[in-house]
Amino acid sequence: MIQEIQVKKASGEQQTFSEDKLRNSLRRAGASDELIQSVIQQMQSQLYDGISTHEIYKKAFRLLHKSVRSLAARYSLKKAIMELGPTGFPFEKLVGEILKRQGYEVQTGVTMQGKCIHHEVDVLAEKPHEVIMVECKYHNTAGHVSGVQIPLYVNSRFQDIESVWKLHPGNENKIFHSWIVTNTRFSYDAETFGKCAGLQLLGWDYPKKGNLKYLIERAGLFPITALTGLSRKQKEILIDQDIILCSQLLKKPGVISGFEFNHRKYEEVMAELNDLCLSSELS
Numbered sequence: 001m002i003q004e005i006q007v008k009k010a011s012g013e014q015q016t017f018s019e020d021k022l023r024n025s026l027r028r029a030g031a032s033d034e035l036i037q038s039v040i041q042q043m044q045s046q047l048y049d050g051i052s053t054h055e056i057y058k059k060a061f062r063l064l065h066k067s068v069r070s071l072a073a074r075y076s077l078k079k080a081i082m083e084l085g086p087t088g089f090p091f092e093k094l095v096g097e098i099l100k101r102q103g104y105e106v107q108t109g110v111t112m113q114g115k116c117i118h119h120e121v122d123v124l125a126e127k128p129h130e131v132i133m134v135e136c137k138y139h140n141t142a143g144h145v146s147g148v149q150i151p152l153y154v155n156s157r158f159q160d161i162e163s164v165w166k167l168h169p170g171n172e173n174k175i176f177h178s179w180i181v182t183n184t185r186f187s188y189d190a191e192t193f194g195k196c197a198g199l200q201l202l203g204w205d206y207p208k209k210g211n212l213k214y215l216i217e218r219a220g221l222f223p224i225t226a227l228t229g230l231s232r233k234q235k236e237i238l239i240d241q242d243i244i245l246c247s248q249l250l251k252k253p254g255v256i257s258g259f260e261f262n263h264r265k266y267e268e269v270m271a272e273l274n275d276l277c278l279s280s281e282l283s
Helices: 019-028 033-046 053-067 069-075 077-082 089-100 149-165 188-197 212-219 232-240 246-251 263-282
Strands: 006-008 014-016 105-113 118-127 130-137 175-182 200-202
Touching: 006 053, 019 033, 019 053, 019 069, 033 053, 053 069, 069 077, 069 263, 077 212, 089 105, 089 118, 089 130, 089 212, 105 149, 118 149, 130 149, 149 175, 149 188, 188 200, 246 263
Parallel strands: 130 175, 175 200
Antiparallel strands: 006 014, 105 118, 118 130
16 A cells, blocks of 8 residues: 555645555556556555656556556546647547447537527537537646636527527427536536536546546547557647547558558557557457
């Protein structure tokens, strides 16, 4: 058992180190009980009072990477999503893919007419009797908090759209939902207002059940930025080609054949990609 130490979060808050949280994060990445115990034992002498959560992540990541690269890739999910930036478009496509896996027809970057003005909707997801309008709030650095002004603003926009859409023929009996999705977190007031106004707020670890992290892991939607064998520049090239997910890259492996890889490096990257996609299918 690791002795009690204080850990500094990206927001600057202090919290007591939780060995259980570390175990759970390693287990979600697919590590065996034996590997989890090995990682924790090796980290015991490396932790100190005031250590940052980012430093703990780096230490655990290095140990996983030495063992199985695809496990390290799964473990780095939060960081990988932050590397999808600087724009929020790849994140919107990721959110859209989550809804596609749930049976919705999805469009991204849709302009919709409201009663008062036109609005840009990041993700529009539809089923025969249901419509979901999604506002995405993407951040490429940790520590950002979406305050109550975000749901206040979004709620007003979506109400303007809904008032018009309900009048369209065929939409009378449709259920309309409004979502706000962020890869970081919401303030307490934002969460409170969301519940009161009937908004679905989806943060990295909010709500406790069915949060963004859970939905991505359950669907196996790992971004290509999670791959440890690619450089940042190579990942940017793939994103520019609209290849956001590892599953997309697996279907088009030829796009990385032009990278400056020797045969051994190419095989290592493909092995990591196959392992990650296979573990996603089994999760």
